[in-house]
Amino acid sequence: xxxxxxxxxxxxxxxxxxxxxxxxxxxxxxxxxxxxxxxxxxxxxxxxxxxxxxxxxxxxxxxxxxxxxxxxxxxxxxxxxxxxxxxxxxxxxxxxxxxxxxxxxxxxxxxxxxxxxxxxxxxxxxxxxxxxxxxxxxxxxxxxxxxxxxxxxxxxxxxxxxxxxxxxxxxxxxxxxxxxxxxxxxxxxxxxxxxxxxxxxxxxxxxxxxxxxxxxxxxxxxxxxxxxxxxxxxxxxxxxxxxxxxxxxxxxxxxxxxxxxxxxxxxxxxxxxxxxxxxxxxxxxxxxxxxxxxxxxxxxxxxxxxxxxxxxxxxxxxxxxxxxxxxxxxxxx
Numbered sequence: 247x248x249x250x251x252x253x254x255x256x257x258x259x260x261x262x263x264x265x266x267x268x269x270x271x272x273x274x275x276x277x278x279x280x281x282x283x284x285x286x287x288x289x290x291x292x293x294x295x296x297x298x299x300x301x302x303x304x305x306x307x308x309x310x311x312x313x314x315x316x317x318x319x320x321x322x323x324x325x326x327x328x329x330x331x332x333x334x335x336x337x338x339x340x341x342x343x344x345x346x347x348x349x350x351x352x353x354x355x356x357x358x359x360x361x362x363x364x365x366x367x368x369x370x371x372x373x374x375x376x377x378x379x380x381x382x383x384x385x386x387x388x389x390x391x392x393x394x395x396x397x398x399x400x401x402x403x404x405x406x407x408x409x410x411x412x413x414x415x416x417x418x419x420x421x422x423x424x425x426x427x428x429x430x431x432x433x434x435x436x437x438x439x440x441x442x443x444x445x446x447x448x449x450x451x452x453x454x455x456x457x458x459x460x461x462x463x464x465x466x467x468x469x470x471x472x473x474x475x476x477x478x479x480x481x482x483x484x485x486x487x488x489x490x491x492x493x494x495x496x497x498x499x500x501x502x503x504x505x506x507x508x509x510x511x512x513x514x515x516x517x518x519x520x521x522x523x524x525x526x527x528x529x530x531x532x533x534x535x536x537x538x539x540x541x542x543x544x545x546x547x548x549x550x551x552x553x554x555x556x557x558x559x560x561x562x563x564x565x566x567x568x569x570x571x572x573x574x575x576x577x578x579x
Contacts, residue, residue: 276309276400279308280306283303283308285303285304285411291415292379293415294388294415296379296562297380299378301376302376308397308399310399311399312398313372314370314373315372316332316393319332319333319393332386333366336364336367339362342360352500353501353514367385368383377410388414388415390413390414392410392412393409395409419562420453421558422451425558427526429451429558430445430449431444431445431553431554431555435550436550442551449573451569453569454568455565456568461513463567463568464568469538470576472572474507475538476507477508478504483531491530493529493530494531496511497523498519500512516562527560530554530555530556533553533576534552539577540576553576557571
């Protein structure tokens, strides 16, 4: 009987040994990929025409490195696939080296650091999942969208349907007054820079994006009749501030051209100005007393005050912008 049991046990043990061997020889996945990968930024809000980099994905402990691919984009409300819109490529000038505003002072120096590339208006960083939007988003329809990602690491690949939401909002190509602050004409006593009054009324600042190229700002300062002050003849000057001057568009630009009726400022990067030199993004100028007459002669008699226009400006999309500052209390002499 014992011998019979022994004969039965041996084949069973052999089978168990084979199973254990098979289990031990089976390849264990190298790493981990979570089903709970997600965006903490929800929705990801993009102002059209503005650069935007979202926060990275929360990988929920998944092994790195990862490779991330955008699969599809849908209209949130209808579910319609809009890959043709979001996968369309546009010309963008990328940077080969970091931009340094202190040394990159000409278009030639800036161009040497740039290269042309064709990319969509919105791309997904393949390592972090960050949504990276460039100024070409102004070509995309406003609205709410969701998208799918394919994420791959050493543990395998997963598709994450509708993992993120994009909210594209209309936004102007530029900001001026009142968005960045009020414009004024400060009337300053000749010979006493500390004595002055800021007049906020009777001012119109008109800004328009007039062309896609070249990248420049055209500034005109005109009186109440639309007659331009002549910067070439010294009718528009820099405004003193102690031993220096308050910032003008020239201080932010690569090149300044002065004409009888306007000034033109060539810039190399957007947003422009890229960073403030002080006092936000306000721009300051002076019209000397001999070139105008103020409507309020009781307060600002001829020959005793300079007129000092101030306005804010910042553009986000490359192109040509025209700014007309109209002082409706001044008459050109």
